[in-house]
Amino acid sequence: MSANVNTSLPLEYQTEQSRMNILGFWIFLGAEIVLFATLFSVYGVLYKNYAGGPTHQDIFMMKEVMIQTVLLLTSSFTMGVAIWEMRRNNKKGLIGWFILTLLLGAGFLFMEINEFIHYVHEGATMQTSAFLSSLFVLLGTHGAHVTFGIFWATMVIIQIAKRGLTPVTARKTFIIGLYWHFLDVVWIFIFTFVYLKGMVL
Amino acid sequence: MEKSTERFPLAHVFGFVMSLVLTFVAAWVALEMNLSFTIVMWIIGTLAVIQAGLQLFMFMHMTEGEDGKVNIINIAFMVFCAIVIVVGSIWVLTSGHAAH
Numbered sequence: 001m002s003a004n005v006n007t008s009l010p011l012e013y014q015t016e017q018s019r020m021n022i023l024g025f026w027i028f029l030g031a032e033i034v035l036f037a038t039l040f041s042v043y044g045v046l047y048k049n050y051a052g053g054p055t056h057q058d059i060f061m062m063k064e065v066m067i068q069t070v071l072l073l074t075s076s077f078t079m080g081v082a083i084w085e086m087r088r089n090n091k092k093g094l095i096g097w098f099i100l101t102l103l104l105g106a107g108f109l110f111m112e113i114n115e116f117i118h119y120v121h122e123g124a125t126m127q128t129s130a131f132l133s134s135l136f137v138l139l140g141t142h143g144a145h146v147t148f149g150i151f152w153a154t155m156v157i158i159q160i161a162k163r164g165l166t167p168v169t170a171r172k173t174f175i176i177g178l179y180w181h182f183l184d185v186v187w188i189f190i191f192t193f194v195y196l197k198g199m200v201l
Numbered sequence: 202m203e204k205s206t207e208r209f210p211l212a213h214v215f216g217f218v219m220s221l222v223l224t225f226v227a228a229w230v231a232l233e234m235n236l237s238f239t240i241v242m243w244i245i246g247t248l249a250v251i252q253a254g255l256q257l258f259m260f261m262h263m264t265e266g267e268d269g270k271v272n273i274i275n276i277a278f279m280v281f282c283a284i285v286i287v288v289g290s291i292w293v294l295t296s297g298h299a300a301h
């Protein structure tokens with residue numbers, strides 16, 4: 001680990017190991033793009049197969065969707081600021097913005113779970129139609145990623161608090177930052193090609 | 202990629218404001234304007250791609266570091282795969298036997 005240390009770079013890039021980890025995570029994100037592409041394609045094929053059940057306009061609540069979108073967009077921004085604070089070597093700032101990010105993420109998740117409960121009360125379950133099966137799988141996979149991200153980030157925050165900013169904790173923080181921004185990118189496409197598209201059908 | 206020395210995360214605030222603007226413009230075009238389905242989809246699809254690019258370059262710093270070029274090639278290839286999967290699936294499965 002001590003080999004190839006370049007202290008002119010930001011903390012998370014200083015060791016060879018960290019640079020390899022970050023590159024490896026980008027390759028993982030490439031695979032995640034393809035994973036979500038398969039779910040989008042299933043939805044794109046089946047989105048009109050209502051099987052007599054509710055349609056998009058029957059169940060979508062655009063006001064709530066807009067709030068979810070703003071929550072997630074803001075959390076992506078606060079995550080960016082957290083990384084920016086990390087590069088100023090400001091541990092307190094990093095942790096503060098990081099926790100704010102997770103609170104926004106939790107708010108998003110809370111609203112999404114409420115949305116699912118609302119759908120089920122409307123008689124729109126996963127078993128109702130092919131449209132709803134593909135919708136729940138796409139939204140649920142994204143929501144599961146957010147949930148996992150919150151647990152993961154919590155552990156990273158604990159580690160920063162305990163060990164301070166080191167090349168290792170900085171690299172871990174940077175990587176979860178990439179993951180978090182990626183989830184926002186996926187949400188942009190869900191917002192556009194699921195919700196907005198559903199409303200203009 | 203540099204250690205930040207500026208006092209204010211200007212690029213991040215700019216990216217955030219831009220993404221909010223793009224989101225609300227897309228919502229307005231889709232929900233408030235009476236355009237045809239095809240035109241709406243082209244407009245909001247373009248806005249989504251711009252916004253995704255904003256995240257990748259402004260927040261994720263995709264091009265920075267010694268592996269910046271590798272990152273770009275990797276993501277570009279995966280985006281190509283994603284387009285093939287999505288467009289190809291929809292094309293085959295809606296114009297094949299389902300249409301006849």
